[in-house]
Amino acid sequence: MPWIPHFGEAPGKAGRYTGFLGARGDTFAGMPANAVPFPGRTTPLTGWGRTAPTATRLIRPRTYEEAATAVRACGARGGIARGLGRAYGDAAQNAGGAVLDMTGLDRVHAVDADGGTVLCDAGVSLHRLMEVLLPLGWFVPVTPGTRQVTVGGAIAADIHGKNHHVSGAFSRHVLSLELLTADGEIRTVVPGTPLFDATAGGLGLTGVILTATVRLLPVETSWMSVDTERARDLDDLLARLTATDRYYRYSAAWIDLLARGSATGRAVLTRGEHASLETLESSARARGARLTRRGPLGRPLDFRPSRFPVAPALVPGGLLGRTTVGLFNELWYRKAPRARADQLQRIATFFHPLDGVPHWNRLRGRSGFVQYRFVVGHGHEEALRRIVTRISARRCPCFLAVLKRFGEGEPGWLSFPTPGWSLALDIPAGLPGLGAFLDRLDEEVAAADGRVHLAEDARLRPELLGAMYPRLPEFRALRRELDPDGVFVSDLARRLGL
Amino acid sequence: MKDAFGTPQSLLILGGTSEIALATARRLIARRTRTVWLAGRPSPDLERAAAHLRGLGAETHTVSFDALAPDSHETILGKVFAEGDIDMVLLAFGLLGDQAHDERDPVAAVRVAQTNYTGAVSAGLVCARALQAQGHGSLVVLSSVAAERARRSDFIYGSAKAGLDTFTQGLGDALHGTGVHVMVVRPGFVRTSTTAGRPETPPATTPEAVATAIELGLRRRSETVWVPGALRLVMAALRHVPRPLFRRLPL
Ligand SMILES: Cc1cc2nc3c(=O)[nH]c(=O)nc-3n(C[C@H](O)[C@H](O)[C@H](O)COP(=O)(O)OP(=O)(O)OC[C@H]3O[C@@H](n4cnc5c(N)ncnc54)[C@H](O)[C@@H]3O)c2cc1C
Ligand SMILES: NC(=O)c1ccc[n+]([C@@H]2O[C@H](COP(=O)([O-])OP(=O)(O)OC[C@H]3O[C@@H](n4cnc5c(N)ncnc54)[C@H](OP(=O)(O)O)[C@@H]3O)[C@@H](O)[C@H]2O)c1
Numbered sequence: 072m073p074w075i076p077h078f079g080e081a082p083g084k085a086g087r088y089t090g091f092l093g094a095r096g097d098t099f100a101g102m103p104a105n106a107v108p109f110p111g112r113t114t115p116l117t118g119w120g121r122t123a124p125t126a127t128r129l130i131r132p133r134t135y136e137e138a139a140t141a142v143r144a145c146g147a148r149g150g151i152a153r154g155l156g157r158a159y160g161d162a163a164q165n166a167g168g169a170v171l172d173m174t175g176l177d178r179v180h181a182v183d184a185d186g187g188t189v190l191c192d193a194g195v196s197l198h199r200l201m202e203v204l205l206p207l208g209w210f211v212p213v214t215p216g217t218r219q220v221t222v223g224g225a226i227a228a229d230i231h232g233k234n235h236h237v238s239g240a241f242s243r244h245v246l247s248l249e250l251l252t253a254d255g256e257i258r259t260v261v262p263g264t265p266l267f268d269a270t271a272g273g274l275g276l277t278g279v280i281l282t283a284t285v286r287l288l289p290v291e292t293s294w295m296s297v298d299t300e301r302a303r304d305l306d307d308l309l310a311r312l313t314a315t316d317r318y319y320r321y322s323a324a325w326i327d328l329l330a331r332g333s334a335t336g337r338a339v340l341t342r343g344e345h346a347s348l349e350t351l352e353s354s355a356r357a358r359g360a361r362l363t364r365r366g367p368l369g370r371p372l373d374f375r376p377s378r379f380p381v382a383p384a385l386v387p388g389g390l391l392g393r394t395t396v397g398l399f400n401e402l403w404y405r406k407a408p409r410a411r412a413d414q415l416q417r418i419a420t421f422f423h424p425l426d427g428v429p430h431w432n433r434l435r436g437r438s439g440f441v442q443y444r445f446v447v448g449h450g451h452e453e454a455l456r457r458i459v460t461r462i463s464a465r466r467c468p469c470f471l472a473v474l475k476r477f478g479e480g481e482p483g484w485l486s487f488p489t490p491g492w493s494l495a496l497d498i499p500a501g502l503p504g505l506g507a508f509l510d511r512l513d514e515e516v517a518a519a520d521g522r523v524h525l526a527e528d529a530r531l532r533p534e535l536l537g538a539m540y541p542r543l544p545e546f547r548a549l550r551r552e553l554d555p556d557g558v559f560v561s562d563l564a565r566r567l568g569l
Numbered sequence: 570m571k572d573a574f575g576t577p578q579s580l581l582i583l584g585g586t587s588e589i590a591l592a593t594a595r596r597l598i599a600r601r602t603r604t605v606w607l608a609g610r611p612s613p614d615l616e617r618a619a620a621h622l623r624g625l626g627a628e629t630h631t632v633s634f635d636a637l638a639p640d641s642h643e644t645i646l647g648k649v650f651a652e653g654d655i656d657m658v659l660l661a662f663g664l665l666g667d668q669a670h671d672e673r674d675p676v677a678a679v680r681v682a683q684t685n686y687t688g689a690v691s692a693g694l695v696c697a698r699a700l701q702a703q704g705h706g707s708l709v710v711l712s713s714v715a716a717e718r719a720r721r722s723d724f725i726y727g728s729a730k731a732g733l734d735t736f737t738q739g740l741g742d743a744l745h746g747t748g749v750h751v752m753v754v755r756p757g758f759v760r761t762s763t764t765a766g767r768p769e770t771p772p773a774t775t776p777e778a779v780a781t782a783i784e785l786g787l788r789r790r791s792e793t794v795w796v797p798g799a800l801r802l803v804m805a806a807l808r809h810v811p812r813p814l815f816r817r818l819p820l
Contacts, residue, residue, distance in 0.1 A: 113747070115746055115747070115748050120573065122572075122573035122574075123570070123571050123572065123573055123575070123705075124705075124748055125570075125704050125705035125748040126701075126704040126705070126746070126747050126748030126749075127704060127748075148703075148704070160573065161570065165704075166570070166654075166703055166704035166705035166748055167702055167703045167704030167705065167748075168704070437789075438788065438789055438790075439573070441573045500573050500574060500788070501788065501789065505574065506572070506573075506574045506576060506600060507600070529572060529573035530572040530573045530574065532601070562570050562705070563570075565570045565654065566570035566572065566578065
């Protein structure tokens with residue numbers, strides 16, 4: 072059977088297809104005739120938001136040599152690394168080219184339990200790290216809203232967590248990393264160098280991260296001590312965050328974007344700290360429980376995330392419509408205590424409430440959804456207010472959105488965090504007029520010294536990129552030098568002209 | 570690349586002077602489209618259309634393309650794809666013909682059949698292959714309600730569009746799972762300069778309405794789009810009307 076050269080010996084659907092269109096011969100004016108068939112599967116891929124699928128040759132290297140071979144043999148349409156595919160948009164896709172699934176490289180090589188560092192492969196997930204490290208009394212320096220991201224993805228998107236105002240983004244805690252570059256060589260990259268600053272937040276476009284050494288945070292228990300309070304509107308919320316954020320290591324607010332009028336921007340703040348052993352012991356005493364493996368609280372450093380059934384594969388798009396979401400938001404706001412201090416919560420409950428429902432992204436139905444995560448600079452609170460008001464006025468069926476006050480900016484050239492206010496919301500992509508609506512918000516954001524998170528993006532207008540990321544020219548120049556043939560490329564890079 | 574809403578950044582139009590295609594281009598340029606290729610038979614109209622789109626801010630090129638010369642399609646379209654990714658191909662060329670005249674002039678009738686059907690088969694296959702190599706893109710094909718059921722008034726055109734329609738559906742199935750999206754668009758009577766003076770069959774629509782429906786279809790990754798949307802139901806009913814009755818309907 073004749074094969075389409077670019078897709079290699081693809082079994083399944085693609086294989087059936089190539090017999091049909093491949094029949095006209097193996098060359099085509101627009102593509103090189105000598106393209107090498109590469110063993111691997113041709114698979115349509117999307118990001119977590121499930122929009123804009125494109126087909127790729129998916130390769131899963133099991134060794135660094137396999138990764139290097141794959142990079143050298145990427146072919147005309149290049150390659151890009153992919154972790155657990157939690158980026159919402161098209162950052163980890165590469166239409167017609169290769170995608171290196173890094174989750175096959177998943178070894179934790181060494182933990183320095185005294186000094187608090189870990190050396191691991193880039194394909195290791197933060198979930199796995201928590202399983203390994205918590206019993207030893209260490210925690211990852213930064214965790215996003217899900218544990219299901221890889222260390223490579225955490226560096227490449229320079230992710231931030233609820234502790235950004237204290238600890239900065241993930242890459243600040245990376246002591247060194249090994250990078251497989253376009254020439255097929257492996258380089259050791261340390262902070263303070265241009266290559267490090269381009270790679271942190273560089274969306275895989277400088278190369279494939281193979282390993283990283285990460286500095287950890289000491290903890291006494293696997294519990295969080297959490298303070299909850301309600302804010303009645305946006306002003307109240309911003310005032311509370313400004314006044315008291317510095318007393319907490321972790322802080323974020325869940326904001327109800329369906330609330331209107333005087334309640335616009337009402338929110339629940341949850342802020343916390345890792346619970347000390349003393350706190351946990353006194354709480355156990357109060358309950359008459361003992362901190363043993365079988366006890367209701369387990370041992371102090373046990374990591375016990377809960378799991379619910381997997382979300383069904385096909386959900387009618389309208390299930391999570393405005394009414395359902397509105398009701399949910401209302402209930403959730405009402406049920407939150409007006410103020411409550413020192414509540415003990417498990418790590419998973421505090422940081423990753425959505426991880427309990429694997430594949431929750433399917434609940435958004437067929438046309439998928441977009442995540443809009445942006446930040447506006449301090450002093451631009453008016454812009455934030457306008458944006459929040461516009462979103463509420465539009466009645467988007469947004470589940471709880473997250474507002475967070477960022478600390479200092481990051482050295483990474485394309486890192487997202489910059490001092491100011493960040494808001495994240497997800498919206499069904501099928502909502503009429505959404506594209507134009509978000510375009511207008513982008514303008515507001517760009518004018519307010521702000522930007523959108525590229526790892527979450529699936530729709531930004533390329534023209535605004537330069538205003539949002541002023542260090543883009545340096546990034547492009549470094550890439551031109553390091554990767555003159557453009558080996559590393561993704562759909563995102565093509566769409567935005569990175 | 571297309572964005573999350575399926576809006577393309579680059580667009581190739583086959584049949585570069587088609588009113589429906591140009592209305593679609595205008596709409597997409599207002600959103601994300603920055604590069605447009607107008608493929609068609611060289612003419613002042615084609616250049617005028619290109620200048621018009623340039624005025625709207627899109628980098629616009631013209632290429633000489635004749636649906637009746639399938640031997641040249643691979644080379645001509647190959648060159649376009651070699652310049653860069655094409656996010657969307659709009660196959661818009663077509664020839665309505667003059668039924669009464671063509672019934673008496675078989676050569677003219679064959680030209681209608683070849684333009685609408687075999688020309689599109691050739692161009693469609695070439696584009697499908699290039700899109701598949703890219704791993705992404707939409708192929709949007711302008712079929713017609715006339716493809717759905719033979720009508721006394723335009724069955725030469727209708728039969729060619731029926732061939733095109735079936736071809737496109739099959740191509741869509743063949744390309745399922747390759748990252749390429751294939752969409753059949755079936756407009757009813759569209760008021761354009763070509764149809765001016767011809768008797769309107771309700772519900773009539775406009776090139777702008779077709780453009781809007783195409784944009785929506787891209788966002789939903791639809792496989793079939795009717796314009797206006799109500800035609801889907803109307804045609805579902807008409808399909809089952811017995812022929813003796815159907816013949817007498819004023820369609
Ligand atoms: C529920 C949820 C909550 C989230 N919350 C946050 C949050 O609070 N803060 C935040 O910053 N982000 C957040 N995110 C986004 C997520 O953290 C990032 O998109 C992260 O990059 C995903 O990691 P991944 O391993 O899934 O990478 P992927 O999604 O597979 O890839 C993301 C990017 O990293 C690159 N990459 C992956 N592995 C490597 C490697 N080994 N070498 C080089 N490049 C690589 C890819 O090329 C791509 O550009 C959230 C996502 C979800 C789904
Ligand atoms: N208008 C309607 O009522 C209606 C309804 C349903 C479907 N449609 C279909 O929709 C499509 C566009 O319609 P429209 O109204 O926009 O048509 P239009 O304005 O008449 O345009 C037809 C296009 O086809 C091109 N064409 C004809 N023969 C060609 C050939 N041999 N090679 C290359 N190009 C050729 C024409 O190019 P030149 O400039 O070189 O002639 C013109 O660009 C057509 O396929 C039509 O069948 C139309």
